[in-house]
Amino acid sequence: MNIYQEELLDHYENPSNYGTLPNPDISHEEDNPLCGDRIRIDLGVEDGIIKKVRFSGHGCTISLAAASMLTEEIAGKSLAEVKQLSRDDILEMIGIPLGPVRVKCALLPLKVLKAGAYGITAWPGEEDA
Amino acid sequence: MHTANFRPLDVAAIRQDFPIFATEPPLAFLDSAASAQTPQPVVAAMDAYYDTYRSNIHRGIYRISEEATAQYERAREKVAKLINAPRARQIVFTRNTTEAINLVAYSWGSANIGEGDEIVLTVMEHHSNLVPWQMLAQRTGATLRFVEITDEGLLNFAHFRELLNEKTKLVAVTHVSNVLGTVNPLQSIIDAAHAVGAKVVVDAAQSVPHFRVDVQQLDCDFLAFSGHKMCGPTGIGVLYGKLPLLEEMPPFLGGGSMIRTVERDVSTYADVPAKFEAGTPSIAEAIGLGYAVDFITQAGLEAIHVHTQELLKYAHQRLQEIDGIVLYGPEPHQKAGVLSFNVEDIHPHDIAGILDMHGVAIRGGHHCAQPLMKKLDVIATARASFYLYNTLEDVERLHKGLRKAQELMLRRSRTVASTALRGENR
Numbered sequence: 001m002n003i004y005q006e007e008l009l010d011h012y013e014n015p016s017n018y019g020t021l022p023n024p025d026i027s028h029e030e031d032n033p034l035c036g037d038r039i040r041i042d043l044g045v046e047d048g049i050i051k052k053v054r055f056s057g058h059g060c061t062i063s064l065a066a067a068s069m070l071t072e073e074i075a076g077k078s079l080a081e082v083k084q085l086s087r088d089d090i091l092e093m094i095g096i097p098l099g100p101v102r103v104k105c106a107l108l109p110l111k112v113l114k115a116g117a118y119g120i121t122a123w124p125g126e127e128d129a
Numbered sequence: 130m131h132t133a134n135f136r137p138l139d140v141a142a143i144r145q146d147f148p149i150f151a152t153e154p155p156l157a158f159l160d161s162a163a164s165a166q167t168p169q170p171v172v173a174a175m176d177a178y179y180d181t182y183r184s185n186i187h188r189g190i191y192r193i194s195e196e197a198t199a200q201y202e203r204a205r206e207k208v209a210k211l212i213n214a215p216r217a218r219q220i221v222f223t224r225n226t227t228e229a230i231n232l233v234a235y236s237w238g239s240a241n242i243g244e245g246d247e248i249v250l251t252v253m254e255h256h257s258n259l260v261p262w263q264m265l266a267q268r269t270g271a272t273l274r275f276v277e278i279t280d281e282g283l284l285n286f287a288h289f290r291e292l293l294n295e296k297t298k299l300v301a302v303t304h305v306s307n308v309l310g311t312v313n314p315l316q317s318i319i320d321a322a323h324a325v326g327a328k329v330v331v332d333a334a335q336s337v338p339h340f341r342v343d344v345q346q347l348d349c350d351f352l353a354f355s356g357h358k359m360c361g362p363t364g365i366g367v368l369y370g371k372l373p374l375l376e377e378m379p380p381f382l383g384g385g386s387m388i389r390t391v392e393r394d395v396s397t398y399a400d401v402p403a404k405f406e407a408g409t410p411s412i413a414e415a416i417g418l419g420y421a422v423d424f425i426t427q428a429g430l431e432a433i434h435v436h437t438q439e440l441l442k443y444a445h446q447r448l449q450e451i452d453g454i455v456l457y458g459p460e461p462h463q464k465a466g467v468l469s470f471n472v473e474d475i476h477p478h479d480i481a482g483i484l485d486m487h488g489v490a491i492r493g494g495h496h497c498a499q500p501l502m503k504k505l506d507v508i509a510t511a512r513a514s515f516y517l518y519n520t521l522e523d524v525e526r527l528h529k530g531l532r533k534a535q536e537l538m539l540r541r542s543r544t545v546a547s548t549a550l551r552g553e554n555r
Contacts, residue, residue: 060477
């Protein structure tokens, strides 16, 4: 098992929900200070439900695949439900072991989502640190 | 032209001293610019300290403490000789280059830099020779000025001259860029800076491991480098300074070892270098650094430079054969040790990740040089760096690994254009 599996490469090559929303209810963008990768997530929210989601930015296979998977995961769910997504949920979606640097790549999209939607600025998994 | 006693590197013999290369196939370690491998004699010297004379230095009255003190000071002498410092006491041991530069910024900087003064840096500085000066400028109201680079990745010397004036109090410059590999014209920089009365701090982290650096010939005021990039251990670095400057400077950290007398409200300070070495230092690491100096001088700095130049030239030639590759920095003869590149549409993290799967270790990222990344208009680069134990075979494996990365990553057309190579400004 390595990090260049078909499934990840498919997400990287043809990511879901890539783009921006014209009038997002929530829009947030951050970069990973380790490598300068940058992810923006736009949400369209109605009655607490994520109706539309788009992501954009630049990054490596892991950060873009994670963003693609995350946006698939949260579309149609409530903000309350999405708030429960954890570091482990993301790593499970990626499905292969990552070193500490690449873990940050994988977690950047969730970090951006949580900062934008809930004002949580810590890295996922380090909220209590 | 080589000097009379030039002897080329016996790379096979050198590799015998690095157990990390004993696997088959051996690790192709191309990240020495970040941190070099440590040869067995250096590790053995540190083990000998721990196993046979482990003790604190300077004030012990017993035999093993005297031995530890002697070995620690012997290391200082070896370092002084390596860079041709007039006296061993001009060598201050620090943790690393970063701490050495911070020492100058806090101690010399706070005493000598004021509002309206100008500090000249280059856009190719590592964060370690940039952030301390930003912090000093913020404390004092001084202004930072940045020398630009040419399209070839060389320092724009004409621009440097334009920036110099009577307000310039300090020039802080890297000898060799850790990203571009560019060897800066240090002698001309120092001479021009001195002509306007400015002092010069040299970041020599990438140069001292690779070729002979002579502080007396250069006439630099301060020079900093790290042990771990020159076959020494981590946790030990060096600040060289001109003696009158070091003597006038206030202490940096206060504590044990750096004092002469301490009363309740005031203290007097020890002489240089003890004044700047508060607390128990990295004793084993200093001793290890001394043996690292022995190791690279026995191999021969000239031979190391010739060897890494050969690898660099070969890497330039082989990597240029790859479609969509961009090499950064000037021609190999104007570089030392490092080669940064990007492969179109593949993020440097992915390049490094795929090469790792093939036993090739390189670095991908901003290399602690974000202003330079911005100048080059890239997010990050991949970087291969070469040292005395690397071989042409390592370069071949880098080349092969990059081909594999392309096969893997560029199989199909992507729906989203990759921006791995694209900066914010494009």
